[in-house]
Amino acid sequence: MSHPLAAPSSISDRPAWRLSAHFFRALFDFGVLSAAGTDSLKHMFAGAIGGFVASAWLMVIIYVSKYLGLWFQPSPEPYRRALLGDDMFMLGAAMLVGALVTLLVSSSLFPDERDFRILGVLPVKRSVIFGAKLTALAMFVGAFIVLTLGALLPLFLLTTRNPWGEHVFAARLLAWLVSSAAAAAFAILTVTAAAGLLGLMHSSARLQAIATSAKSVALGALVISVPFVVRLSDMGVAMASGQTWLLLVPPAWFVGLERVLTGAPEPWFATLATVGVAALVSVALVVAAIYAVLFRDFERLVLRPPVSTPARAAAGSRRLSKVPPSYLAVRLFAGATLRRGALQQGVLVGLTACGVAVAANGLTGSGWPGAAMWTPFAMMFACGLGVRASLALPIEHRANWIFRVTEDHDARADQLRAVNDVATIWVVVAPTAASLPVLWAAIGARAVIGAVVVGVVGLLFVHVVLLDWRRIPFTCSYLPGKRFIAQSLFVSAGAYAVFVLTGKWILQTTISSTVGAITLISLGSALAYWLRRRRLEAWTKRPLMFEDEFPDALMALHLWQ
């Protein structure tokens, strides 16, 4: 073992390299999980990768069937259009993955106050800190570009090896690799630039809330864009005919770049390629400028005095004096954490956006107006998953001692009533309000009855969302992947199908009959009220949970039977 003060013997011993490696690892550290939770997360990731590979095989089968059909077409035009659409899809997928992952690690992309305080006192030059951070960012970008290209390579090969192919394989492969890397780099650098600009514009205290909200909005937008990215493969015709609105679709720019690199003579592709290269250079320059400004004025920018803003929690109003204090405590805590906790807000918005994306996909496709009958329930299901997952994630777990030393069985029902209300707002009020205009457009004035029915179904669904719930939000440790991931996926998919189909059937049945609607609303409301009372009673009898546990029972698979 070398002496710590001895001269570095290899590149991996150099401080700059060690710092880069540290920053790179920190990009994957969300800082929420305990040791057991991190271990469990690794298992869950392994399961997720298995699921991803299985889905990739499914896509390969779909593409094999699609492109085999194109072999036997009488002209190259169908293949050409399909290839343009699928190239756009692959580039769009690379951009989406890059942007999503960068967004998740956006708080660690630039040197910050923590780096300044920890590294500033050590004999490390500022240029080394910035160089290491930039190297970590480059490694991160590079790793994800390589991974994304690797994942998309089978699709590329399937779409390229065709008798109607116009280009030499090696030339097309090179062009695809360059354009895909450029597309992914554009997405990653755009998110990096946005995060950096937010950091420069605001002081640290205010930045926390603004950056958290901006990140959640961006996450929601990216998730909602997933079905539209999938539909890019249908846009081959628009691309082939040079429709100018495609200038607003970033994946199209890089399809243009790819075609230019393979020697396509059409000016349309040259225009798209020019826009793409200009956009990439612009965001790269913005990121470089942010690093340069931070480098020059590091102390001034990261150590600005925080801005004082009046808090929302105004204690002592007459209205609040009638509400139990323990209820108000949990409402205050849940509200502030959902506003400022990046991970908690991100999970809530991200999962809810999945429901919105599914609904948007249904409503904008050929399913209209029938889709209006099931989309409220798809949104509601996603909102339910989102709110439960978000409330279960801890924030500063060791600070939960204040809830533990004040636990009181008399106050517990009030505390959990606050949880119930947060869940009700997110699971019932938000999807019902969002579905009203959609239902109105589909069925007219009967939408009012429809929205009430959706609300009653939501009240019943809250019971399912809060089944076995014994936590103050954000105070209990979290163990991800407590069950076998495939089992969780199948159960979730099954529950989604049952819930959405049942909801659709109830909605369709009740809006066609006023008597049926009144009966269902009355019975449903009574049942929801009874279930709520039972929940509140049950909560007074069982202690709160502050440490997450793996399920007690061993799961027997009985594979030999």
Added chain:
Amino acid sequence: MLEAHGLTKRYGAFLALDHVDFQVRRGEILGYLGPNGSGKSTTVNTIVGLLEPSEGSVTLDGRSMTRDPVAYRHGIGYVLEEPHLYTHLTAVEYLTLVGRLRGLPESVVAEKVPTLLQLLLLWDSRYNTMTAYSKGMRQRVLLAAALMHDPDLLVLDEPFSGLDVTAGLLFRKLLGMFAAGGRMVLFSTHRFDIVEQLCSRVVILSCGRIVAEHDVAALMQPGSPSLEDVFMRSTGQDDFAPVARQILDVMQLR
């Protein structure tokens, strides 16, 4: 009076506390001294109700920690060594949260929170999230939170770490007046000087057992051994000069 009888805590085979007995009387500040790993924090965490004892009992004015935990805990205020706070909240939000969790009426919370923040010199930062607070500021928030519900017993675990001179002096004066008003303070620390200035009695813990108990006033008499001598003798600590010399030798290695 706080009474701990036969307080024992086991973590598997490891005995962290071994039949510890002590009392804190009304009007008294009891110093609780011990080297690292002696069981001080385990005692504190057990007294405030964060850990369940493996054996033994604790009562506060007759209220049992196990039989009547809510009433027992209601009489206790707690200041931790590490300021574990919800730093995404502002000081106003955190103290409001604590006041509500302690079941205080809104009007009382509305009066106490701003007053405590002003008195503890946190008023100018009251709307900043506590991520921007220094350790000393966080300690002051914790002290305010511990006093919110007018407790009978204050349990303090190294409360002076991170405090500046002014806040430290205020803390000392406050603790003295708190105890003089007929309340109790259990004060776990490493600092002999503060124990000598503040505490009326001191209990010394080593390897999970109480190894000495003294009146501080008696130790301050001329001719008596100093608290430091008593501590070194009771806990079996050696002369540290050889170790200090070795550290300096290592420091000078080239």
